Amino acid sequence: MLCPTCQHKESRVLESRSTEGKQSIRRRRECLNCKRRFTTYERIEFVPITIIKRDGRQESFERSKLLRGIIRACEKTTVTHQRIEAIVDEIEAKLQNSIAREFTTDDIGELVLKNLRHENEVAYVRFASVYRKFQGIKDFIETLNHLQETTWAVPSDQEDELWQQSNNTESSTAVVDYLHR
Numbered sequence: 726m727l728c729p730t731c732q733h734k735e736s737r738v739l740e741s742r743s744t745e746g747k748q749s750i751r752r753r754r755e756c757l758n759c760k761r762r763f764t765t766y767e768r769i770e771f772v773p774i775t776i777i778k779r780d781g782r783q784e785s786f787e788r789s790k791l792l793r794g795i796i797r798a799c800e801k802t803t804v805t806h807q808r809i810e811a812i813v814d815e816i817e818a819k820l821q822n823s824i825a826r827e828f829t830t831d832d833i834g835e836l837v838l839k840n841l842r843h844e845n846e847v848a849y850v851r852f853a854s855v856y857r858k859f860q861g862i863k864d865f866i867e868t869l870n871h872l873q874e875t876t877w878a879v880p881s882d883q884e885d886e887l888w889q890q891s892n893n894t895e896s897s898t899a900v901v902d903y904l905h906r
């Protein structure tokens with residue numbers, strides 16, 4: 726940081742203090758050359774992320790909205806709130822670390838599904854049904870078939886475990902639950 730008076734490069738910090746709300750740090754500095762004092766502020770840079778909806782409307786990304794959607798999909802499953810928070814953290818970090826500042830709802834939806842896929846089949850199908858706007862039982866069957874197809878494309882040492890998972894009736898129960906809602 727150059728001294729505003731003499732452009733000297735070095736200064737010493739006399740005092741550091743958080744501003745109200747702790748959103749930034751104010752530092753009182755003294756130029757090592759001309760001894761003039763000046764103040765600098767250090768702030769977290771919030772880069773807003775824009776979500777483009779299917780109808781073309783834009784809105785800023787909201788973590789709470791994503792969290793709510795995943796909580797709803799995970800209701801009455803074995804997925805803990807802690808795991809849900811971790812999934813949201815992971816997705817949010819992925820978006821923040823990306824060069825892109827705009828994402829479509831489809832981008833977000835696929836990221837969620839990728840995570841839920843490994844977490845819980847019921848949550849996966851529920852989330853897919855809402856986000857892909859399932860029109861009827863055909864869409865459910867397609868998704869379930871796809872789930873089973875991809876289930877088989879795993880190393881043989883994991884097959885037993887996955888076979889048990891795909892053999893349970895939870896997935897079809899979720900379909901019925903959804904249709905009767």
Ligand SMILES: [Zn+2]
Binds near residue numbers: 730760
């Ligand atoms: Zn100076």
